[in-house]
Amino acid sequence: MSPIDAATTPAASTTDLRTRATEILRELTGRADADFRDGQFDAIEVLVSDRKRVLVVQRTGWGKSAVYFVAARLIREGFGGSAGPTLIISPLLALMRDQVAAAERAGVHAATINSANVTEWDDVLTALREGRLDVLLISPERLTNPNFRERVLDPLLGATGAGAGVGMIVVDEAHCISDWGHDFRPDYRRIGALLASLPADLPVLATTATANSRVVDDVAAQLGADTAVIRGALSRDSLRLGVAPTASPGHRIGWLVQHLGDFTGSGIIYCLTVSAAEDTTRALKDAGWDVAAYTGRTDAEDRARLEQALKDNSLKALVATSALGMGFDKPDLGFVVHLGAPSSAVAYYQQVGRAGRATESADVLLLPGDEDPDIWEYFATASMPEEEDALTVLGALADSPAPLSVPALEPLVGIKRTKLALLLKTLQVDGAVDRAGSGFVTTGAPWSYDAPRYAAVAEARKREAQAMLDYEAGQMCRMRFLAEALDDPTAHDCGRCDVCTGVWWDATVSADNESGARKVLSGIGVPVDPRGQWPSGMEKVGVQLKGKIPTDERVAEGRAIARLTDLGAGQVLRSFLAEGAEDLPVPKNIADWCVQVLKEWGWDERPSVVVGMPSVTRPTTAGDLASGLATIGRMVDAGSLELTRDPGTPDVNSAFRVKNLAGAFVVSPGTAAAVEGKVVLLVDTEVGSRWAMTVAGRELRRAGATAVLPFALALRG
Known part of the structure; x- marks a missing residue:
């Protein structure tokens, strides 16, 4: 759909607007008798005709998405004097997928840019530049990404902040903006500054189903003094x-x-x-x-x-x-x-x-x-930055001559990875740090700990x-x-x-x-589900893998002793496998757990050959684990797969992880002879994304193994 030239489009009356809006609604719902619920058209009219900012607080299922998709299409058709695309800031991938599908039903061409579809970004940006896109959905995390801001946000909003090129901005799940919201997210704090830089007559819609009066007042204030609030009943009689x-x-x-x-x-x-x-x-x-x-x-x-x-x-x-x-x-x-x-x-x-x-x-x-209550306290504490931690992180980044990634920074500051990542996000939103490639650097901007604010939130x-x-x-x-x-x-x-x-x-x-x-x-032994499908868009990163993984190239369900986040065995494994810990043989208590997991594993056919995964960081542990299991289980030790190159960090999305792993594993002639026609136990120290086991197991299946059963000491995550 191409936008109509707003300069040649006469102002529409309320009757004309409602008639056209109802037609679009019926396309969206697929029902010829569909009509607006109380408050829906009111919000659309304020956005399209009055070009103001609106906060809609309505129960789940009321139809908030219908408001912004109908308004987006009306704006693209020239109603209200603007014909630019709509930018929707939305927090979850599940929400984005549903919204893109709903948009298409309304005749609205929508696409998303998020961490899960990196291979599609160039096509999406091309469509945006060529005017073929009516709606672009992004996650709030994109707002803190310098590359995204430069490539997408600045051109869309206008480098000078004039708002040229965008017809409307939608902030979905807007309670996330507020410190007082039940699901406050640091990335959402960028939105207030973004909206403050835009002209007052740029339509902005914020929606939520879960906001009390304090949150409503806070969000409305961040949207602007002239924000209209449309609020309905929230009880759910069903x-x-x-x-x-x-x-x-x-x-x-x-x-x-x-x-x-x-x-x-x-x-x-x-x-x-x-x-x-x-x-x-x-x-x-x-x-x-x-x-x-x-x-x-x-x-x-x-x-x-x-x-x-x-x-x-x-x-x-x-x-x-x-x-x-x-x-x-x-x-x-x-x-x-x-x-x-x-x-x-x-x-x-x-x-x-x-x-x-x-x-x-x-x-x-x-x-x-x-x-x-203990779990609540854990998450509340993890989400609140501590002043000492923040200063330690800023100091480590300032002392480093190069950007530091989260894994590189973790051993320098003594903060667990999940908490560290959240702290960096908060510091980035505060303007104290910024991304530089895959790492972080200090910006040099002054930073102080807002103790009263955090105490009030706590x-x-x-x-x-x-x-x-x-x-x-x-x-x-x-x-x-x-x-x-x-x-x-x-x-x-x-x-x-x-x-x-x-x-x-x-x-x-x-x-x-x-x-x-x-x-x-209470037991040990965690299933490791096999991968059944390659990531989408692999051909765009130069790897010819797509669709379902063929059954004869797929690994079977695997096992790990425990998750690194579990109590008991998980904490022992976490300490033993910690980054920077000494590369040692497997201790007896962990070896005993391995034996117990293998005994309790209800496999269809017992493995007869052990193959080790090559390890760059823990070669002693990995080698001892594979040979020890072969000895205890009276299986053939077929050695380890060979590495053609370092497969890099696992901290990337699935498509790039598979790209880095593809071709990295080689089955030597001796290993191939040992696994042909046999069930193989493929052994590693830990499993994270499962892609390494998937790619390595595929090579073993192609070398003749009748089945590959992954086994690891620990499951990360």
Whole structure:
């Protein structure tokens, strides 16, 4: 669709605007009788005709995306005197995929630039420059990337800040802008400065479903003094809410194993941590349930596949962390269960709002645990920068003659990688550091620790945590409680929750189901899922691999002793494999765990040959592990694969990781002779993205191995 020349387009009346907007809405929904809900056209008119800034606070499923896609198309058609493309800042990849699909239904040509589609960026930018793109979706992290700012943002907005070239800006999930929002993200702080640099008559739409009055006031103030706020009722009458008594993880997972079938349709089981999601998935799979894990460790390609599987009802549930949250759109989602409570009632409302959007009834059950407050405290502490840490990082960067990556900086400052990455993000938004290639440098700008601000946010988090405990206590209607937490003036008793009508679920759990769940939680041996598909866009990085990995070139499901984030064995492995730790043979306690995992591995056919992965950083550990397992298991030691080059860092996206690994592994003639017609145990010290095992295992399969079973000491992430 090409924009109409705004200079030759007469101003449209409200009637003309509404008529055309309704036509676009009907294309978007595919319904000839579709009409706007209360507030939708009001927001569109303020954006398109008045060219003002609007904050929309409406419940999930109300149709916030319809507002910005209809407005985007009207603007492209010349209504309101502008015909530029719309820039949408959106926080999650799942949300972007759904939004691109929705845009196409409305005749809006949309594309996204994010970390998962790097190979497509050039094509997207070409389409943008040539005027073939109506909507560009970006993640807030892009705003802190110098290359993105130079190549995309400055030309789109106009290098002088005049706003030339852009027709509207949309900030989705706008509560993330606010320090007081339940899901504040440092990258969103860039947005306030960005909007302040743009002309007042550039339309800006901010949307959220989860903002109380304090957050609304804060976001509206950052948007501008003249911001119009359109706010609706937030209660969800379709949801049947309940809270079970606090119980142990084994009891709760055992209950799920026994009662997952009591829930209608397919749904989401939310967990507070990656390890909890993966353990719960394993227990449910062992019991025969068709479920899958969806966490921050799940790659973009797998996320898209899993989201579609849930939408198609080919899975009973996704067992997810908050990585599956804002924007995931399955209107007929039948249930949401939480194994562990989020740290605020507002965050809980946001997640349960996934259910019952287009159904008369959906079940929402919270299974809290004693460990919940400790997990809340951990995440709250990790997200708050500490002054001493910040000064240490700034000092290390200032002393370095070259940019430092997160892995390079980690041993210099003694801060764990996840916390360090978040601290660098905060310092970057504050203007104290900036990216330089794959590393960071100091900008030289003065920086001071905003202690009052962080103290106020910490106090707000404590109040939110107490409110969540009050919700669990059940002293008032569950839905009324959540609506009042969002300052909804229409809050009312729902007449459906367990407080209003009594317990609606079967609370029994058999001893066998509970003990089975406890066995999964207490045991060692973590499955390592095989890769089934190559990353998209490989041909654009010069590698001719695409689509599904052929069955005869694919590795089987593998095993690791534990995750590095697990307690117990995970912490022992974390210390032994730490960056900078001495390269030593495998100690006896870890060797005993290896034997136990191998004994309990229910493989179809026992491996008879061991092949080691070549290691650049831990050759002694890797070699000793492979030869030791061969000896203990009475298997042939076929040596290690050979490296043709250093495959580089794993801290890149999937496409570039595979590019760096392709052709890096060689099966020597002696190893090839040993593996031909045999089941191979492919051994490494740790597994992260799984691409190294996938590529190396492919070489062994092509050399004649009938199956390749990956094994590692630890699973990273």
